[in-house]
Amino acid sequence: MNLNLLRRSIADKRLSILVYAIGVAAYAVMILAIWPSLRENISALNDLWQSYPEGIRKAFGGENMSFATFDGFLSVEYFNQMWVIVMTAFSISIATGAIASEIEKGTMELLLAQPVSRRSLLLTRHLFFELGLLFLIGATLIPIAIGSPLVSGDMSHMGLLAFVVPSFLFFTAIGSATFFFSVLFNSRGTAIFVSLGIIIISYALDILAKINDTIGNVHFLSIFYYWDPYRYLHDIDFAWGDIAVLVTITLISTAAAVYRFERRDIAV
């Protein structure tokens, strides 16, 4: 790990991370703000939710999920929609900016002309990405932790805690896989295209597997199979199985990225 590199990464990206943080926090506040008025009509909303086909309900929150609770509403209306998109965009942006973008712009040559090893460079950038993720998760959950007792009272802080670890690891795994593609390609655009393509395919597989039982047996191939916000929030499930899989994906992807980066040519 290289402190100089970490400090510079933070200085370079602080504004964009702040924008992301304000975005996720503001959306959380908006969800909190609209919940009291929705709760008054929750039975109608819940009836509507229950009227959806079982597959659709499975796909967008879980078969047994109830709209009548704040954690259910939060899972469907935020974590499974806007939040997952923003956090995925952040993960891909940071991971591709860390290596592929530097190679593409030619600044990697300046960095590697300094006494910093490729492994140290990659792992420092990875650490920076993880710190960014933690900051964004904090920016999301702190308003919810503070605001939920004021608007509902049915939100468990233990549920939030159970949500933090697998959520952090879910996006760490996505980011780690993207780091590998960032190392593999000379162009940031290609790294984004491939990473995003795999995530979209993975998401589609998750949805289809929930809707259609015949492809349910390949559901485990989707990374989204290992991340279920409602289960963590509502059931206070610490999900050790999901955690183990996400940690494994992270370790394998990061090791592959280091292995490749240490052996590849750096050419502008």
Added chain:
Amino acid sequence: MNEDRPNIICNGLTKYYGSTRGIENLDLEVGHGEIFGFLGPNGAGKTTTIRMLMGMLKPTKGSAHVLGMDAWRESTPIKMNVGHIPGDVRLYENMHVHDLIDYIDDFRPGPDTLRDELIERLNLDVGKKVKALSRGNRQKVAIILAMMYDPEILILDEPTLGLDPLMQQEFYTILGEFRDRGHTVFLSSHILSEVERSCDRIGIVRDGRLVDVRAIEDFRQNKIRHMDVVFGEHVETGEIETLPQVVSAERLDSHMRITVKGDIDALIKLLSAHKVLDLTFTQPSLEDFFLSFYGQSGDKDES
């Protein structure tokens, strides 16, 4: 520092990009207190060699050692004592120059002994953002980043690109001082005059192969130059051609073009016996140089 061991050693160093040749079977040694010029036309393999010395490219075959360490496997410790200017300088556009210098400086624990002196001598405004800098000023930043901590070795790829003549002169003065402190410079260029005025030895690379290494004095002795002389009286070309250094003399309109190889002293003395109205020297192009030294095929011509 081991004074007996050359600072740079290449043994059969070869790089292929797929089936495309970068450099082939390069054997080379560069010692302490030496400015070594690596001369060749574009695409000859100069940048490939420099990138392998800097650990950016993995050799296909052979090895490069810098300060006694393998340039690929031990790239990180090597860079504690190596300054580098790439052929295509790319910097962080949104940083201020002083922040960029601080950032690069912080990668090494030692002092940046030459930082302020270089900024002053190169006349660089460090308060500007990088994106506001001209091509020449970017090159100055690259020079400062490479040299500010007075490294044992400088590995420079076309280092004067974009610099005006005055700054080029200052840069070569700085390089000379660097050499006088016992440090090593490995410098690539495709500009003959640049290498000639700054280097102690030159290696000539062509089509991916090192075709010759020689001391600069030896190089000067064998270099062909063109001299255009306007006489104020009639002079026979045959008289000029009697000198052994003169390769040819031909009359062109109002002047005589004399092609001379090596020492020009005898020629100048002969010319002084006549009325000379004007005299100009033309530096040969790199292609002229290769033709004169190595013939069309690039094979060394010892005649």
